[in-house]
Amino acid sequence: MKLLVRCRILPWRRHFSSTARQRVIKPVSELQDRIRPSYVQRPPNNLLSLQWPSPPRNVLITKKKRTPGITGSLVEFTTHLYNTYPAINIILEPESAKEIHEQVTFPVYTYEEPIRNLSPLFLSDKTDVVCTLGGDGTILRASSLFTHAANVPPILSFAMGTIGFLGEWKFKEYKRAFREVYMSGAADAYANIDLPEGQEPPSSLDDPLDRPLSYADIRGKSMGATRTARILLRNRLKVGVFGPDGSRIYGTGDDGDAYALNEVIVHRGSSPHLKVIDVYVGGRFLTEGVADGMIISSPTGSTAYSLSSGGSIVHPLVSSLLLTPICPRSLSFRPLVLPANTPITLRLGEKNRARAAEVSVDGKRISEGIDVGTEVRVLGEEVKNQAGEWCGGVPSIVRGVNGMEDNEEDHWVGGLNALLKFNYPFGDQDGGTR
Amino acid sequence: MKLLVRCRILPWRRHFSSTARQRVIKPVSELQDRIRPSYVQRPPNNLLSLQWPSPPRNVLITKKKRTPGITGSLVEFTTHLYNTYPAINIILEPESAKEIHEQVTFPVYTYEEPIRNLSPLFLSDKTDVVCTLGGDGTILRASSLFTHAANVPPILSFAMGTIGFLGEWKFKEYKRAFREVYMSGAADAYANIDLPEGQEPPSSLDDPLDRPLSYADIRGKSMGATRTARILLRNRLKVGVFGPDGSRIYGTGDDGDAYALNEVIVHRGSSPHLKVIDVYVGGRFLTEGVADGMIISSPTGSTAYSLSSGGSIVHPLVSSLLLTPICPRSLSFRPLVLPANTPITLRLGEKNRARAAEVSVDGKRISEGIDVGTEVRVLGEEVKNQAGEWCGGVPSIVRGVNGMEDNEEDHWVGGLNALLKFNYPFGDQDGGTR
Amino acid sequence: MKLLVRCRILPWRRHFSSTARQRVIKPVSELQDRIRPSYVQRPPNNLLSLQWPSPPRNVLITKKKRTPGITGSLVEFTTHLYNTYPAINIILEPESAKEIHEQVTFPVYTYEEPIRNLSPLFLSDKTDVVCTLGGDGTILRASSLFTHAANVPPILSFAMGTIGFLGEWKFKEYKRAFREVYMSGAADAYANIDLPEGQEPPSSLDDPLDRPLSYADIRGKSMGATRTARILLRNRLKVGVFGPDGSRIYGTGDDGDAYALNEVIVHRGSSPHLKVIDVYVGGRFLTEGVADGMIISSPTGSTAYSLSSGGSIVHPLVSSLLLTPICPRSLSFRPLVLPANTPITLRLGEKNRARAAEVSVDGKRISEGIDVGTEVRVLGEEVKNQAGEWCGGVPSIVRGVNGMEDNEEDHWVGGLNALLKFNYPFGDQDGGTR
Amino acid sequence: MKLLVRCRILPWRRHFSSTARQRVIKPVSELQDRIRPSYVQRPPNNLLSLQWPSPPRNVLITKKKRTPGITGSLVEFTTHLYNTYPAINIILEPESAKEIHEQVTFPVYTYEEPIRNLSPLFLSDKTDVVCTLGGDGTILRASSLFTHAANVPPILSFAMGTIGFLGEWKFKEYKRAFREVYMSGAADAYANIDLPEGQEPPSSLDDPLDRPLSYADIRGKSMGATRTARILLRNRLKVGVFGPDGSRIYGTGDDGDAYALNEVIVHRGSSPHLKVIDVYVGGRFLTEGVADGMIISSPTGSTAYSLSSGGSIVHPLVSSLLLTPICPRSLSFRPLVLPANTPITLRLGEKNRARAAEVSVDGKRISEGIDVGTEVRVLGEEVKNQAGEWCGGVPSIVRGVNGMEDNEEDHWVGGLNALLKFNYPFGDQDGGTR
Numbered sequence A, B, C, D: 001m002k003l004l005v006r007c008r009i010l011p012w013r014r015h016f017s018s019t020a021r022q023r024v025i026k027p028v029s030e031l032q033d034r035i036r037p038s039y040v041q042r043p044p045n046n047l048l049s050l051q052w053p054s055p056p057r058n059v060l061i062t063k064k065k066r067t068p069g070i071t072g073s074l075v076e077f078t079t080h081l082y083n084t085y086p087a088i089n090i091i092l093e094p095e096s097a098k099e100i101h102e103q104v105t106f107p108v109y110t111y112e113e114p115i116r117n118l119s120p121l122f123l124s125d126k127t128d129v130v131c132t133l134g135g136d137g138t139i140l141r142a143s144s145l146f147t148h149a150a151n152v153p154p155i156l157s158f159a160m161g162t163i164g165f166l167g168e169w170k171f172k173e174y175k176r177a178f179r180e181v182y183m184s185g186a187a188d189a190y191a192n193i194d195l196p197e198g199q200e201p202p203s204s205l206d207d208p209l210d211r212p213l214s215y216a217d218i219r220g221k222s223m224g225a226t227r228t229a230r231i232l233l234r235n236r237l238k239v240g241v242f243g244p245d246g247s248r249i250y251g252t253g254d255d256g257d258a259y260a261l262n263e264v265i266v267h268r269g270s271s272p273h274l275k276v277i278d279v280y281v282g283g284r285f286l287t288e289g290v291a292d293g294m295i296i297s298s299p300t301g302s303t304a305y306s307l308s309s310g311g312s313i314v315h316p317l318v319s320s321l322l323l324t325p326i327c328p329r330s331l332s333f334r335p336l337v338l339p340a341n342t343p344i345t346l347r348l349g350e351k352n353r354a355r356a357a358e359v360s361v362d363g364k365r366i367s368e369g370i371d372v373g374t375e376v377r378v379l380g381e382e383v384k385n386q387a388g389e390w391c392g393g394v395p396s397i398v399r400g401v402n403g404m405e406d407n408e409e410d411h412w413v414g415g416l417n418a419l420l421k422f423n424y425p426f427g428d429q430d431g432g433t434r
Ligand SMILES: NC(=O)C1=CN([C@@H]2O[C@H](COP(=O)(O)OP(=O)(O)OC[C@H]3O[C@@H](n4cnc5c(N)ncnc54)[C@H](O)[C@@H]3O)[C@@H](O)[C@H]2O)C=CC1
Pocket: A135, A136, A137, A138, A140, A164, A165, A166, A262, A263, A300, A301, A302, A303, A304, A305, A306, A308, A309, A361, A362, A363, A364, B272, B273, B274, B291, B292, B326, B327, B328, B329
């Protein structure tokens, strides 16, 4: 197979020949369609291997908002990508695009801010890889750009400042991290990349990771066949919100539903009164919850709001849904963990005095003042299709590479200990002065 | 001591002689000043005995709002009081007064609705007894009318429909219940009530509790010396809210503070983000809470919001304050129980992104959109003064009379079991069809 | 296919011709080998359909111990089975066999009580169906008879007296329940059962379920093709216990390990001191637990000891393992839910003062006074083999039949509400006298 | 008042004149009777001031067992006391006495090991101060020596190695700490100490705290009137255990009961089965607990076993009892906090299958295999007598001195944070490499 990339301008060309600096913002719709990787499982390993059929090109980068230092990092990162990898296009959020397009020498792509609760047009059809610079909130926001997409591109997340639970990489590792993602599956898949003729990259750079790559470099050499980026496929929730008359209030994707990475909640919000929420499981009435609210969480979200509300910590690979009440007026509402393929419905019961409940997805309010009779319907996302291929979910690139797991810390166990201070030991080990 | 009541019209007079029906609403300021009861402890009993120096006259009655059936009960109850007891005056909330004054044959007293967070003028100086018809919410609302009063009149609460945890009596017991309160301490204190001359009450009524009383009936006879109404003195919280500049935002009573019966909370309200709340105990920094909110609760409130948030159940007679976090982003924020005389301060920390936190007292929002730096300062109320006399608190009349405890159910133990379903046993005892 | 059963004595024969009553106890080894059913999934249904290739014959019946009334029920039940179904053999536990063999007219089979922690010889090779008369404890004991068997026969459990969470059926339903199990899959599989010639069953019985069946009755007629018994395949845990020197202390089945239905625990037992237990997850050190003990539970066990220790309730179909600490000396040891295929190891740490820890499986102590360095290694059982066939687990027959689910209560939701009093509502609905 | 100490040998005498080293162990009964300090409250301070009527003389020192390094510290500490303070006598546990009496130059006093559950004879009548070298366990053991004494001497506890929650002082502070205790109240009370004539202490020691004191030094000078040792009076539980026939099984003090510092528990111990425990509160039946066990804890014990079992943290000055179940088979058994003067009874219910329950006090099993019908009766200790004097409790000397609180850390808040890792913040602040 001859790759489409052949005739594209190669990166080091860009360095020397682009006389007029390209300070333009272009629409994402102009980009070529995304390249869909496949995910391969090699038991007994539970993580998947990322496998590109051809090198990724369109990279969406999102960053934490209102945090001064990060803009510089964004410029540094995008410049590195542009200079180092052949045929890379940078996609930014509208705000970031406006902020940095004058500071860089290459065009940046962006999209129009969608109206409330909708997804940006074209974005999910064009993006090969997502990189996030920020914390968990930035990842959630990035994932929300794909809230109506059944197939989310792989996400490479860099922690800036405080490390989050979902974010995996430190920003100072960005060169190595991106190289691993870019080359993942190279030996198998990039073997036949067609070479553009006669180009030599400059060769005297300090950091080999800074050396511009040509497709010749890539072809079948790097990283080794089994050394691939590791993917944790995070199941999402399919969420639909329906008014008392049955009409859809939220969830407008192809198949109607929207996706949540952490959770969907119904909450009293600013209403001072307890809410009465009927819970149906598998189509059957389970219970009437009287509470501040109710959470339906993915395993990924089990370390977020559900944890604060008393839920168990569920490993992201346990195919399940969590039902966790928020401050229930009951001594006996223990959190539940249900099979991912069980539909759960939350219904705002007739007993509620006022209508001021809210629905939020991943920490973003999508609906407020909802009426008695409103239903939130949730189902776990399938991450394997009929053919047994992995699909769906949010493919999160975790630290370490396949084939070398034994030397690496487990990302989840590590996160429990280092970030959540799980079972933090009693005693004076911090050398306190007591 | 000759009582002031001597020259007042006696009740059965009112029946026959009031040719023009009195459908007027009068200001509460016209009433005579309240009669303050004393509270006597007889160890080992933990509950106190109510002791009137002279019969109570001014009865404030509050009722649940927006609940149709209750207006009829209010008319029935007030009419009974007016017809049966000498010199009784009925005080109602403005709304109720408007609603029923045309249906009754006696004047009703009321006050002006105060502006936000203030207390009604004169009310606490005039009210001898409070009766509530409704649930816990009605009791909380009644108590909030005295939120700036150091001395709350005794509260006799009737449950209408669903029984609450604070509400003690069934409405159908109203005659007996009120009689017990009215006569409490009669043998000791009413011995010298001066008799108005020459009146004979009508004598052929079915229910002896319906027979109009004269002071002659009351004088030293009824109930027996030790058979007194039992009072549970519910400690409140003294609450002050102060802006970042130190100025008082809430709490405007004589000594500046306001009182809460259940709890004061700081909460994210409709803000979707976690709040950062610094907690000081006894003037020392304890911890930085990151949470939906923070509750400081009285023992009475330990079965309310604090319970839903995972707090322990604390008996109302344990002199203490509870600090219970709401959905804390921490695995290790266990609820605390502190001495009642420990000042606790909640401070909205600098790390908060947005200012949209709220402060609520007993389920009523008193402040919203509060700024970083705002402080909520709380201290448990003293219920014994220097002289060792019981004062302060919300004197709640509980079921049963002193001197007969052994035959009676304990109100608190009963409430745990019957209402909170405490340690409700597993198994099929409900005769379910499973 | 001609069935082996052809030449066996048919039930109603037994009634009339057995001149000498057979009051003998025979060894289970004399029985023919078991008939293995298959389990078929019909999405979206999560429960499986039981499918016999030919009618089951060898029925093991266990009963609750030390409970007087149950012996009578055992006699009634076995007599019914013997009289009604062709070629049924009754297997009993040694104690029961001794207790009732004189009261019944047919031989009973039994096995020798195995020595500690071993399984009875031959039993798992001979048993087609298990029936239990008792509560959850009886089911656990029955399951423990197959603790070294990878394939457990289907279990039909009858509650006697108090209903348990695992036990599904009421004893008074025993005729219908057994008929449903016996006939499950009949239409498909029993079509070609060869008929023994010339027999007519007696026909004038009140209850059609009492009418002795011949194979002619069974052949392809009953219940309808899709009306099959519903199976909940309860995953077990594979457990091995190893001494400090690496030698196996417990678990002696073919593949070395033993199976647990609820959980395996390490506990301080009668030692008054906290135990120090190192926890490894997926081969990596997770944490050092200091606690009364540590539970590794199956989802089935999530409503047993793990629940009492604060664990979440996990639906039995969520393929997972629970790690729940018992009274941990830590504020931050939140229960974990891990993928079923994650190996977990508990290791008695060097810091323990005394050696008096205990290991228990399903409430039965299997090892005590274990040494520092002892390891308990656990893995979730696979319930689907390479070929995608369902196997393993404890196949539990739940109420209701496939094809009629919509009319039936969900057994799990029903159990939460009726037995565990899940989210039992506050308030006075029991009509208490308060 | 002339003090009794006049004629006793002064310390520096002992140095020079004791020609024959006194390597003897003497009976504690030979010592003079103890000197009882008083405890003074100076509001708003919640801690009490220790006030000696005359200098303490008899010091009981206990140490952690089976911990090699500590014996050296014991020798160092006792030698310092003997050399520095006039008329000090050292009391040791029998084991320690045997261990060190050959290494020291002064006599040590000891008592006979009492038989099970009894207290050592004479000890509580002779001991002025208790010092403990070890952790919380050592304090508990020291306190158990006074388990039948209504008046426990003040306890000064030194942490050796790992710091505990009850232990306050670091061993390296021992000189200053003991000086503060010894001199506490000196200005007021020691003013008239009669001087033994003509003695001059040696004066050229490096550390002024090492300089031998004469009573002349002490008389009215040191520390200042208000600079007193701070006492936290830890309320204990009064515990009695009674057999099914009503006879006392445990608790043999003067008033029959024994005292617990942390808690009393009923527990299944090595029995694998749940226990059924009836709970009575204030003489009324509260609930039937089905659980591993049941804890009745003091506020001091709220950070011990009760904490591990899910109880709230209760400040030691909240006069209360905690009822906390251990692994209850119930979703709705929330821990309770009750007034200290409420009697609580735990009764082993008839439903228990086997008799193997255990009763433990402060982590020491006092009774096992107890019968159905056995009752554990508990009441909070009074710490103020009729005359309003502080008495009872375990007077624990906490860090800091009265009059200087503002500069000091609060011992309890400090313990929560430094030892219990209360609300330990999420995130990567430990500089982990993740
Ligand atoms: N009381 C609570 O615990 C609340 C939690 N949230 C959570 O916040 C999320 C939204 O995040 P932001 O917009 O940044 O809100 P935010 O500014 O309120 O921060 C949420 C916190 O949750 C952490 N977080 C988010 N997802 C996580 C995950 N899957 N595992 C572990 N930690 C996670 C973040 O690192 C951050 O510390 C929601 O999806 C919800 O789960 C939102 C409101 C209240």
